[in-house]
Amino acid sequence: MWGIVPAAGQGTRIQPLAFSKELLPVGSRVDESGVERPRAVSEHLVERMVRGGADKILFVISPLKSDILRYYGGAFGTASVAYAVQERAAGLCDAIFRATPFVRPEEPVLVGLPDTVWFPEDALRELPDDRLSFLLFPVARPEFFDAVDTDAEGRVREIQVKRTGAATNWIWGAFKMPGATLHALRALWEARERQDEYIGTLVNAWIARGNEAWGVRAGRSYVDVGTLNGYREATQLLGGMAAQLPGSAGAEQGEGVA
Structure with missing residues (x-):
């Protein structure tokens, strides 16, 4: 199974940074x-993809984002890592379809956004392999x-x-589809x-x-x-989740995340 990580965007909303936004430190790891x-923010997504069954990760990067290649190299945990280049930022569809030469029709594909943090960590397992399905999360500002x-x-x-x-406060945070559907969507995109x-x-x-x-409402x-502001919220979210771990002070006091 492939996990596609579109990482060619310029990240203008959180600049200036001295590195790719996908490497912004958010939380930590041992x-x-x-x-x-x-921990780089994109690690949260890649880790969730591996939990969801991905054994191959494809980063779609711009020519200026060699620091992502240096950071991840050729593997992440049990998954192999590959790279495709999007010469200029031309939207999410263009980035995702850079993966089509790599993906066989019979292979499932996961797609997520590398500057997001979400829970539960294993929610991608709720998405079926045989259809286009979106992992949905409730938010306060769906607009x-x-x-x-x-x-x-x-x-x-x-x-x-x-x-x-x-019409709803449920938004998509990631999605999954058969490789054949990825190819069919690209054909439609080109026809349009x-x-x-x-x-x-x-x-x-x-x-x-x-x-x-x-749509699968498995996100929390x-x-x-x-x-x-999102960076601050992510820090608070991860801190709240850590407080719920067994043996932590927050867990003992019954703290949680809204």
């Missing part, structure tokens, strides 16, 4: 020698994201891209003259042509770390 070290309107069975009616007055910058508008066209997409907490 290395093989038992030393606690800062800042892509809200996913579903029917009672979870079938997607519409993805509302950064729309004021969205590559006009779709956002995956939401492309999926709406996909649905309008009689295809299906599904979601933070976009692409802004300074």
Whole structure:
């Protein structure tokens, strides 16, 4: 299974940085020698992809983001790591479809955003392998994201891209599909003259042509770390989750994260 990480964006909302935004330290991890070290924000996504079954990770990077290659090298845990280049930032669809030469039709594909932190960590396991499905999270301000309107069975009616007055507060944070669907979506994107910058508008066209997409409400907490305020929220979220671990002071006092 492939995990696709679109990481070619410029990160203008949180600049200036001296490195790629995907390497922004958010939280920490303990290395093989038992030393606690800062964790790059994109590690949260990659770790969740590996938990979700990915054994191959593809970073889509710009020519200026060689620091991501140096950071991850050729492997992350049990997963192999590869790279594709997006010469210029041309939207999420363009980035995702850079993966099509790597993906066989029978291989499932996971897609997530490398400047986000979300829980539960194993939520990607809830997504089926055989259909296009979105992992959904409840948020207070859905107009800042892509809200996913579903029917009672979870079938997607519409993805509302950064729309004021969205019909739902459930947004997508990651998605999964068969490799054959990835190739079919690329063919549709090209037939539409590559006009779709956002995956939401492309999926709406996909649905309008009689295809299906599904939403799975398995997410609990979601933070976009692409802004300074989001960075603060992610730090608070991770601190709250750490407080709930067995033996921590927060767990003993019953603290939690809203």
